[in-house]
Amino acid sequence: MKKLSIYIHIPFCLRKCTYCNFVSFCNKNDKKEDYVNAICQEIKLRGKEIGKYYDVTSVYIGGGSPSTLKEGQIAKIMSELKNNFKLLSNCEISVETNPGSVTEKKLLEYKLVGVNRLSIGGQTLNEDILKILGRHHSVKDTKMAIKLAQKIGFENLNVDMMLALPTQKLRDVKKMAKFLVKKDIKHISPYSLILEPTTALYKQVKSGRVSLPSEDASVEMYNYVFKYLSKKGYHRYEVSNFSQPDYESKHNLNYWQMGEYVAFGLAGHSYLNNYRFANTDNFEEYIETVKSGKLPVVSKEKLTVGQRKDETLMLALRTAEGLNLKEFDAQFNCRLLTDKKKEIEFLTRHNFISVKRGYLRVNDNAFYVLNSIIAKLV
Numbered sequence: 001m002k003k004l005s006i007y008i009h010i011p012f013c014l015r016k017c018t019y020c021n022f023v024s025f026c027n028k029n030d031k032k033e034d035y036v037n038a039i040c041q042e043i044k045l046r047g048k049e050i051g052k053y054y055d056v057t058s059v060y061i062g063g064g065s066p067s068t069l070k071e072g073q074i075a076k077i078m079s080e081l082k083n084n085f086k087l088l089s090n091c092e093i094s095v096e097t098n099p100g101s102v103t104e105k106k107l108l109e110y111k112l113v114g115v116n117r118l119s120i121g122g123q124t125l126n127e128d129i130l131k132i133l134g135r136h137h138s139v140k141d142t143k144m145a146i147k148l149a150q151k152i153g154f155e156n157l158n159v160d161m162m163l164a165l166p167t168q169k170l171r172d173v174k175k176m177a178k179f180l181v182k183k184d185i186k187h188i189s190p191y192s193l194i195l196e197p198t199t200a201l202y203k204q205v206k207s208g209r210v211s212l213p214s215e216d217a218s219v220e221m222y223n224y225v226f227k228y229l230s231k232k233g234y235h236r237y238e239v240s241n242f243s244q245p246d247y248e249s250k251h252n253l254n255y256w257q258m259g260e261y262v263a264f265g266l267a268g269h270s271y272l273n274n275y276r277f278a279n280t281d282n283f284e285e286y287i288e289t290v291k292s293g294k295l296p297v298v299s300k301e302k303l304t305v306g307q308r309k310d311e312t313l314m315l316a317l318r319t320a321e322g323l324n325l326k327e328f329d330a331q332f333n334c335r336l337l338t339d340k341k342k343e344i345e346f347l348t349r350h351n352f353i354s355v356k357r358g359y360l361r362v363n364d365n366a367f368y369v370l371n372s373i374i375a376k377l378v
């Protein structure tokens with residue numbers, strides 16, 4: 001049986017953070033029920049088509065903020081999934097939460113329906129920065145969400161933290177990293193801020209109202225997190241993903257290993273049978289299309305062998321394990337070490353990459369130029 005990961009997009013938030021360009025809305029509270037019904041319908045339609053061919057290894061309910069759904073709505077989605085797909089007994093089931101919308105009742109519901117991994121968007125433990133970012137929660141809410149999740153028995157917890165934020169200092173990053181380690185958080189995702197042109201923060205920075213840390217200060221923050229977490233027994237298995245041993249996210253790993261996945265919901269992107277396809281990102285169109293019994297796919301593309309080869313290499317180099325040369329050569333009928341001899345020699349000589357035990361990997365100190373390294377090799 002083939003393996004499959006499932007992503008479910010929940011596009012609702014309490015408030016739009018100033019830096020975020022994810023597909024999410026804070027003015028559609030009255031549409032949640034219609035949306036959840038549409039998701040269930042889409043799961044049924046897709047399930048009829050492919051459900052029997054796959055074993056599901058991971059489910060990721062992300063967003064937006066799935067924790068802003070009303071009580072019972074995650075349970076409804078999970079029940080539809082279980083009716084239409086075969087979830088393996090060790091399936092990793094994650095839900096993304098915003099600390100401002102976490103309640104004990106909701107977490108108990110998640111636990112009851114089989115969710116076994118929670119992700120909490122903490123971002124920073126500096127109250128002033130949370131305000132600048134327009135986050136709809138306090139530091140106390142983040143601490144409370146972690147406490148509640150652990151009390152209810154969610155052992156496998158991820159906390160997102162953000163680096164290179166307005167007015168952020170190295171000491172803020174140190175404080176948060178230390179706190180998370182002390183709380184024995186199994187998985188930590190530090191994201192360096194990406195200043196997205198469509199966001200409010202972009203305008204504030206461009207007009208000089210808000211300033212960001214320098215490039216050097218931002219690199220220092222990331223390097224600190226890397227060194228500190230490594231010392232504390234965490235392993236960086238991808239640029240922005242650190243975990244204690246055996247707590248790597250199966251769902252994330254599947255993306256980087258070019259495994260198959262199907263996404264439900266607004267703007268979901270899927271990869272099945274060498275085809276990439278995308279759902280509409282228009283909220284009303286999504287609901288109406290699914291209601292009328294059709295899948296909401298608006299674009300579909302079959303990847304060429306060349307595209308698959310480049311993507312396989314690009315995704316594998318994001319991971320600490322790197323690219324399995326034997327498998328890569330066999331899959332694409334090539335000899336990477338010979339075909340890219342000049343580039344690989346240059347990158348190795350300058351300590352950017354290494355080739356060891358059949359894997360080509362980016363060296364720890366070179367992840368900051370990852371995109372340039374990839375550009376040389378594809």
Ligand SMILES: C[S@@+](CC[C@H](N)C(=O)[O-])C[C@H]1O[C@@H](n2cnc3c(N)ncnc32)[C@H](O)[C@@H]1O
Pocket residue numbers: 013019020021022062063064065096097098099120121122123160161162191192193194195196
């Ligand atoms: C869907 S959100 C997580 C859950 C929830 N919506 C929240 O924010 O608390 C995914 C994560 O992406 C990260 N993120 C979003 N926009 C970003 C940006 N522009 N630059 C870097 N990280 C970003 C944040 O760390 C956020 O926690």
Ligand code: SF4
Pocket residue numbers: 012013014015016017020021022024063064065098121
């Ligand atoms: S809560 Fe999360 S998804 Fe929603 S706007 Fe903020 S960062 Fe984006």
